[in-house]
Amino acid sequence: SSKQINFVDEAEAFFEELISSIESTEEQIISLEKQNQIWEAMQRLSPRQRAVIVQKYFLEMSEKEMAQESGAAIGTIKWLLNSARQKLRxxxxxRNEK
Known part of the structure; x- marks a missing residue:
């Protein structure tokens, strides 16, 4: 009957949504784990390296803005960013090899 078909459709839709929700939750957990790993790794950077990473990737500042704010040359900012990225990598x- 049409009631049974409708129920089956609703059940399928419910389970698809549930599976999608579970996958989304797993992705969120993985994302949080990655964020924690990055945060812990950032704690091992020097204060200057950490500052340029925060300015570049969290505050979305340009290298020119970073240089102006810190009073450092753009070349110094580029060097700091490069060394900070290498150290983070x-x-x-x-950590991932463990």
Missing amino acids: SILSE
């Missing part, structure tokens, strides 16, 4: 890959 190293820390995170070392």
